[in-house]
Amino acid sequence: MSDVSPAVVNRGIDTSLMQVSATEVAVEIIGMNKWFGDFHVLRDINLKVMKGERIVIAGPSGSGKSTLIRCINRLEEHQTGQVIVNGVELTSDLKRVDEVRREVGMVFQHFNLFPHLTILQNLTLAPIWVRGVPKAQAEETAMMYLERVRIPEQAAKFPGQLSGGQQQRVAIARSLCMNPRIMLFDEPTSALDPEMVKEVLEVMISLAEEGMTMLCVTHEMGFARQVANRVIFMDQGQIIEENEPEAFFSNPRHERTKLFLSQILH
Amino acid sequence: MTDIAFVRSEIAPAMPAPRRVTGILAWLQKNLFSSVTDSILTILAVLFLLWLLPNLYGFLIGRAVPPGGTVEQCRVENVGACWAYVASEIEFFIYGFYPMAEYWRPNIVFAMLALLGLPLLIPKFPFKIANAVLFFVVFPIASVILLSGGMFGLKYVPTEQWGGLLVTLIISVVGICTALPLGILLALGRQSKLPIIKTLCVCFIELIRAVPLITVLFMASIMLPLFMPQGMTVDKLLRALVGVTLFSSAYMAEVVRGGMQAIGRGQYEAASALGLGYWKRMGFVILPQALKHVIPGIVGNFISLFKDTSLVYIVGMKDLLEAVKTKNDAIEWAAPTQAISGYIFAAAVFWIFCFSISRYSRYWERRLNTGHKR
Numbered sequence: 001m002s003d004v005s006p007a008v009v010n011r012g013i014d015t016s017l018m019q020v021s022a023t024e025v026a027v028e029i030i031g032m033n034k035w036f037g038d039f040h041v042l043r044d045i046n047l048k049v050m051k052g053e054r055i056v057i058a059g060p061s062g063s064g065k066s067t068l069i070r071c072i073n074r075l076e077e078h079q080t081g082q083v084i085v086n087g088v089e090l091t092s093d094l095k096r097v098d099e100v101r102r103e104v105g106m107v108f109q110h111f112n113l114f115p116h117l118t119i120l121q122n123l124t125l126a127p128i129w130v131r132g133v134p135k136a137q138a139e140e141t142a143m144m145y146l147e148r149v150r151i152p153e154q155a156a157k158f159p160g161q162l163s164g165g166q167q168q169r170v171a172i173a174r175s176l177c178m179n180p181r182i183m184l185f186d187e188p189t190s191a192l193d194p195e196m197v198k199e200v201l202e203v204m205i206s207l208a209e210e211g212m213t214m215l216c217v218t219h220e221m222g223f224a225r226q227v228a229n230r231v232i233f234m235d236q237g238q239i240i241e242e243n244e245p246e247a248f249f250s251n252p253r254h255e256r257t258k259l260f261l262s263q264i265l266h
Numbered sequence: 267m268t269d270i271a272f273v274r275s276e277i278a279p280a281m282p283a284p285r286r287v288t289g290i291l292a293w294l295q296k297n298l299f300s301s302v303t304d305s306i307l308t309i310l311a312v313l314f315l316l317w318l319l320p321n322l323y324g325f326l327i328g329r330a331v332p333p334g335g336t337v338e339q340c341r342v343e344n345v346g347a348c349w350a351y352v353a354s355e356i357e358f359f360i361y362g363f364y365p366m367a368e369y370w371r372p373n374i375v376f377a378m379l380a381l382l383g384l385p386l387l388i389p390k391f392p393f394k395i396a397n398a399v400l401f402f403v404v405f406p407i408a409s410v411i412l413l414s415g416g417m418f419g420l421k422y423v424p425t426e427q428w429g430g431l432l433v434t435l436i437i438s439v440v441g442i443c444t445a446l447p448l449g450i451l452l453a454l455g456r457q458s459k460l461p462i463i464k465t466l467c468v469c470f471i472e473l474i475r476a477v478p479l480i481t482v483l484f485m486a487s488i489m490l491p492l493f494m495p496q497g498m499t500v501d502k503l504l505r506a507l508v509g510v511t512l513f514s515s516a517y518m519a520e521v522v523r524g525g526m527q528a529i530g531r532g533q534y535e536a537a538s539a540l541g542l543g544y545w546k547r548m549g550f551v552i553l554p555q556a557l558k559h560v561i562p563g564i565v566g567n568f569i570s571l572f573k574d575t576s577l578v579y580i581v582g583m584k585d586l587l588e589a590v591k592t593k594n595d596a597i598e599w600a601a602p603t604q605a606i607s608g609y610i611f612a613a614a615v616f617w618i619f620c621f622s623i624s625r626y627s628r629y630w631e632r633r634l635n636t637g638h639k640r
Contacts, residue, residue, distance in 0.1 A: 108532060
C-alpha cells in the first residue's frame with residue numbers, strides 16, 4: 001500500500017488535510033471482468049482505494065480507463081468479479097445501486113448539466129429529490145458550493161449561457177451538493193479550451209486539499225504529479241502499472257508506460 | 267516582401283454596423299420586384315387576388331343573407347351564403363338533441379371549461395395546483411353529473427341526445443388530456459428494459475398505428491358489444507372517447523419517443539450518477555427536455571385529434587360536423603347555398619379552435635426556448 005508522506009514530496013499545495021486512511025476502504029474491486037459484446041474491455045481488474053486517496057488513471061484511448069470508473073457507480077455493469085463501494089457490493093439490485101450513487105459524485109467530460117434548468121436548479125435537484133433536503137436549505141448549500149467554485153453570480157443563468165470552464169465548475173459543484181464520499185472524474189478537462197483547464201484543475205486541487213477521495217481519469221500529468229498519491233496506468237483493459245507519481249514519471253517499469261510517457265511528455 | 271505580414275500596433279476601434287436600407291420602396295424592390303421573374307409573379311398574384319377577393323366578399327358578405335333573414339331570401343338567383351339558416355339552427359349545432367329546457371346545463375359546463383381551463387393555460391395565473399385539481403378532478407365529475415343528470419333532481423339525459431359542438435369539445439378535451447399522459451407512459455414502456463412491458467407497449471402502438479381510426483371506432487361500436495356479457499352495453503360516447511384516446515395515444519407515444527431519442531446519453535448518466543431513480547430521472551430531467559423538443563409534433567397530434575372527432579358519427583354520435591350535415595338536408599331551409607353555408611360554418615369553428623391551439627403552442631415554444639440558448 002502506497003502511503004506518501006507529505007513531508008517527503010513537495011507538491012506545492014496544502015497537504016495538511018490530505019491523509020490516506022490505513023483502515024477505511026472506499027472502493028474495492030476484486031477480479032472484475034467486463035465485456036462489450038464479445039470485446040473484453042476490462043480484464044481481471046483488482047484495485048483497492050483507501051479513504052482519502054487521490055488516484056489518477058492514465059492510459060491510451062480505448063484502454064478502458066473511463067469504463068473502469070464508470071463501473072464504480074454502475075453506469076456500466078461488470079459481468080464477473082466484485083465491485084464494493086463504501087462497503088456496499090454493486091449488484092443488479094437497484095436499491096443498492098442508488099445507495100452507492102448517492103455517495104459517489106461524478107464529473108463528466110462533457111459536463112452534462114441539465115440545460116432546461118438554471119444553475120441553481122441544477123445544483124438543488126438531487127439534494128431535494130434524492131436526499132429530501134428542504135428547498136431553502138438546498139439552495140443555501142448550493143450557493144455555498146457555487147462560491148467555492150467562484151461563480152455565485154451565475155446562479156440564475158442557464159448552462160447554455162456559461163463558458164465550458166464555468167459549466168464544468170458548476171458540474172463539480174452539483175456533485176458536491178450531494179455531499180459525496182468519493183468523487184469520480186472522467187476526463188474533466190478534455191473538452192475545455194486550453195485557457196479554461198486551469199480554473200477547473202484549481203477546483204479539483206482544492207477538493208484534494210480537503211481530503212476528498214478522488215479517482216481521476218485525466219491526461220493532465222501536471223495534476224497527477226501535484227495531487228495524486230498513486231498513478232495507475234492501463235492498457236488493453238488491464239492495469240499494467242501502478243506507482244507513486246514520482247516513481248511513475250521518473251522510472252516507469254513497463255515498456256508500454258515508457259512509450260506512453262514519451263508520447264505525452266515533451 | 268515585408269508588406270505581406272501585418273501586425274496591428276494598436277487595438278482597432280469598434281465601428282458602427284453599416285446603415286440598413288429601409289422604407290417601403292426598398293422593401294418592395296427587395297421582396298417583390300428583385301428580378302423579372304419576381305415582377306411577373308408579383309403581378310400575376312395581384313391579379314389573382316383582385317379576382318378572388320371581390321368574389322369571396324360577395325359570397326360571404328355582400329350577397330349573403332344575414333342572420334335573421336328568411337328562407338325565401340336564400341332562394342333567390344345568385345345568392346351568397348345563407349347565414350340565416352346557420353343562425354336559426356345554431357342551437358342544434360351546439361347542443362344536438364339535448365333537451366332545450368336543459369341547455370343551461372351544457373352552458374355551465376362550457377363556462378366551467380373556460381373559467382378553469384383558460385387560467386390553467388396562462389402561466390402567470392396563480393393557484394396552479396388548486397386550479398389543476400379543480401380542472402382535472404372536480405370539473406369532469408361535475409360535468410358528468412350536470413350533463414347526464416339522473417341525480418340531484420336533474421332530468422336524465424342519455425348521451426344519445428348529446429350532440430354538436432358539445433360532443434366535439436367533450437371528446438377532444440378528454441382526448442387531449444388523457445392521450446398525452448398515456449402516450450408518455452407508452453413511450454417510456456417502449457424504451458423500458460423490462461421485456462414484458464416493452465413487448466406490450468410495442469404491440470399496442472404498432473397495432474393501433476397500423477389501423478385507421480374509422481376501423482378502431484367500428485370495432486368499438488360493433489365488435490365490443492359482441493364480447494360484452496348479454497344485456498350489458500357500453501355507452502356510445504364512452505366508446506368513442508376510448509377509441510379516439512387510445513388511437514391518438516399511440517401516435518403520441520411515438521412523438522414522445524422521438525423527443526427522448528434527441529436527449530443525449532449524458533443526461534441519463536448525469537441524472538443516474540446523482541442518484542435520481544428512474545421516475546425522478548424521467549420526470550425532472552429527460553421528459554421536460556424531450557417534450558420541449560417535440561411540442562410541434564404533440565400539438566400536431568392534438569389538432570388532428572380535434573379534427574378526427576368528426577369521425578365519431580361512425581358510432582352514431584352527432585358531433586358538430588354531423589349535426590351540420592343533418593340540418594343541411596332540412597327541407598324547411600332548402601336553398602342553393604344551404605349546405606355550403608353550413609359547411610363553411612363548421613369549417614370556421616374547427617379552424618378557430620385548431621388555429622388557437624397552434625398559436626398557443628408557438629407561445630410555449632418561445633417561452634421554453636431559454637434553456638437552449640446555445
